[in-house]
Amino acid sequence: MSGILTISEHRQGELTPASFEVVSAARELKAEKDQKLMVAILASDPDKYAKQLNLEGVDEIIRIKTPEEEFQVDAYEAAIRELIEDRRPSVALVPHSVDAWSYAPVIAVRGDYGFATDVFGIRYDGDDLVATRAAYAEKLHMELGFPGRETVLLTVRGNVYKPVESEGSAEMMDFDAPSVVARTQHLEYIEPESGGDVDITQAEYMLSIGRGIEDEDNVEQFRELTDLMGFTLGCSRPIADSGWLPKSRQVGQSGKTVANCKVYLALGISGSVQHLAGMKHVPNIIAINKDPEASIFSVARFGIVGDLFEIADEMKNHFE
Amino acid sequence: MKILVPIKQIAVLDEDFELLDDGMGANPDFLDYELNEWDDYSYEEALRIMEANEGVEVVPVTVGPEQADDALRQCLAKGGERGIRVWDDAVEGSDPCAIARILAKVAEREQPDLVFTGTLSSDHSFAQTGMSLAAYLGWPHTAVVNRLEFKPGESKATVHRELEGGVEEKMAIDVPAVLTIQLGINEPRYASLRGIKQAKSKEIEVLSHEDLGLSDEDVGVKGSLSQLRRMEVPEKGQAEFIEGTPAEQASRLAEIIKELKGAA
Numbered sequence: 001m002s003g004i005l006t007i008s009e010h011r012q013g014e015l016t017p018a019s020f021e022v023v024s025a026a027r028e029l030k031a032e033k034d035q036k037l038m039v040a041i042l043a044s045d046p047d048k049y050a051k052q053l054n055l056e057g058v059d060e061i062i063r064i065k066t067p068e069e070e071f072q073v074d075a076y077e078a079a080i081r082e083l084i085e086d087r088r089p090s091v092a093l094v095p096h097s098v099d100a101w102s103y104a105p106v107i108a109v110r111g112d113y114g115f116a117t118d119v120f121g122i123r124y125d126g127d128d129l130v131a132t133r134a135a136y137a138e139k140l141h142m143e144l145g146f147p148g149r150e151t152v153l154l155t156v157r158g159n160v161y162k163p164v165e166s167e168g169s170a171e172m173m174d175f176d177a178p179s180v181v182a183r184t185q186h187l188e189y190i191e192p193e194s195g196g197d198v199d200i201t202q203a204e205y206m207l208s209i210g211r212g213i214e215d216e217d218n219v220e221q222f223r224e225l226t227d228l229m230g231f232t233l234g235c236s237r238p239i240a241d242s243g244w245l246p247k248s249r250q251v252g253q254s255g256k257t258v259a260n261c262k263v264y265l266a267l268g269i270s271g272s273v274q275h276l277a278g279m280k281h282v283p284n285i286i287a288i289n290k291d292p293e294a295s296i297f298s299v300a301r302f303g304i305v306g307d308l309f310e311i312a313d314e315m316k317n318h319f320e
Numbered sequence: 321m322k323i324l325v326p327i328k329q330i331a332v333l334d335e336d337f338e339l340l341d342d343g344m345g346a347n348p349d350f351l352d353y354e355l356n357e358w359d360d361y362s363y364e365e366a367l368r369i370m371e372a373n374e375g376v377e378v379v380p381v382t383v384g385p386e387q388a389d390d391a392l393r394q395c396l397a398k399g400g401e402r403g404i405r406v407w408d409d410a411v412e413g414s415d416p417c418a419i420a421r422i423l424a425k426v427a428e429r430e431q432p433d434l435v436f437t438g439t440l441s442s443d444h445s446f447a448q449t450g451m452s453l454a455a456y457l458g459w460p461h462t463a464v465v466n467r468l469e470f471k472p473g474e475s476k477a478t479v480h481r482e483l484e485g486g487v488e489e490k491m492a493i494d495v496p497a498v499l500t501i502q503l504g505i506n507e508p509r510y511a512s513l514r515g516i517k518q519a520k521s522k523e524i525e526v527l528s529h530e531d532l533g534l535s536d537e538d539v540g541v542k543g544s545l546s547q548l549r550r551m552e553v554p555e556k557g558q559a560e561f562i563e564g565t566p567a568e569q570a571s572r573l574a575e576i577i578k579e580l581k582g583a584a
Contacts, residue, residue: 131546192487
């Protein structure tokens with residue numbers, strides 16, 4: 001078996017950034033062991049996206065016409081499964097996206113392929129493919145192997161591989177999707193409520209609070225500190241889920257990416273992968289946490305292990 | 321109608337820990353066990369359907385050793401009359417797909433109308449078990465559900481799928497279905513003292529993989545789609561740690577922040 005296949009994803013008419021990241025991961029693998037790089041796109045009009053996928057290193061773009069433009073899980077599973085059976089790649093890389101969380105495990109189980117999710121390292125050890133992913137809430141890494149598997153399906157963590165941008169000279173191919181009975185129906189997209197107050201994606205200086213603030217009554221004191229410092233207040237998921245701050249303030253995969261942030265002060269945020277996805281690119285991350293092993297420190301430039309209430313109180317004296 | 325809720329007792333690594341000598345994991349002396357946070361939400365969602373309708377049964381099931389009974393009883397303390405736990409030595413080392421194969425056999429026995437799992441578990445974050453289970457059952461399925469509208473007897477449920485960037489997709493799904501439930505879909509209740517007491521005497525049926533008609537090849541490492549090679553402690557980040565009393569730390573931190581703001 002030879003060849004690397006990547007699956008591209010799109011939503012609301014745009015290819016997702018992760019679609020370009022999986023091509024980057026595939027190119028690294030191709031550099032280690034030369035094999036054909038195939039990029040598949042499933043859409044009602046795949047031509048709309050196919051040209052953008054003509055990236056350096058891609059040998060073949062496979063256009064698969066689906067009955068619907070929107071993601072439909074049964075259609076994706078059937079088409080990707082049949083494509084893998086037809087092309088027999090050694091590796092198939094898909095984004096570790098919400099869509100893939102629905103379809104990737106099903107394809108792996110039905111095809112009896114090697115399978116690992118949320119992978120951020122892929123390499124060959126001799127002929128064997130090895131995938132690295134996190135374990136125990138990011139405190140350890142685990143290496144997985146897939147002995148005896150002709151095809152290995154991996155979902156690739158976001159924001160790890162730098163998206164490929166340069167143009168290539170790929171050949172365009174078409175592949176017929178099998179017809180399926182769709183057992184889910186897209187009804188509509190619901191955009192997040194703006195919250196009206198602030199767009200954190202524009203903020204340059206942010207102070208974000210997490211579970212470590214312990215109680216809704218404590219939000220106020222951090223809001224005060226944030227205002228004193230001239231920062232913008234953000235939060236991690238548990239704070240928004242509890243309704244202590246509006247969802248529009250949430251940083252992370254299911255919240256916002258703070259694209260323009262220069263300094264990010266994380267208070268009482270342990271640093272789940274989902275949160276890191278929205279902020280780990282920030283050049284100056286400062287974290288305060290009582291747990292010295294908290295994964296937020298792995299992306300921080302400065303760290304303080306300690307009581308965030310005491311430190312926040314003291315901080316107020318410096319910003320009056 | 322019946323809702324089957326697969327749950328997981330997760331292992332939390334202590335602040336200080338050691339790896340096993342063979343590098344195949346953390347030394348269990350440094351692990352604490354608790355119910356996966358996501359499963360608190362999936363179980364709550366099932367209980368809400370049970371309470372809002374007549375004749376709905378909720379059954380928690382787990383794959384794990386005896387200590388996992390604690391996680392089942394934590395659920396049963398909030399509602400439900402019985403739980404199921406599957407375990408034997410051959411099951412050790414199963415990846416999420418092998419676990420899903422076991423859960424699918426339980427589902428075939430129990431014949432539920434809905435299966436709710438957590439979207440992922442906070443220990444290894446595979447996000448794999450629920451949808452793999454759907455694959456074995458051949459059922460309609462969707463992941464990351466943060467809103468659910470369903471009346472027993474109806475042939476479809478309406479769900480919201482939480483997508484990236486705060487966008488949601490409203491969709492319809494045929495029932496029976498397997499859904500993975502996202503945090504924030506509800507506010508899980510706390511168990512009452514009475515509930516906790518009652519849960520102690522609720523029935524937990526213990527099954528082996530053979531009881532479910534599975535062979536040794538179906539479970540453990542042999543039944544898995546991946547094999548653990550080793551675990552390791554990742555390299556530390558480059559964070560510069562600020563030491564001292566809280567006052568000293570705050571003072572240095574303020575200095576750094578002013579510098580960074582000034583420079584920008």
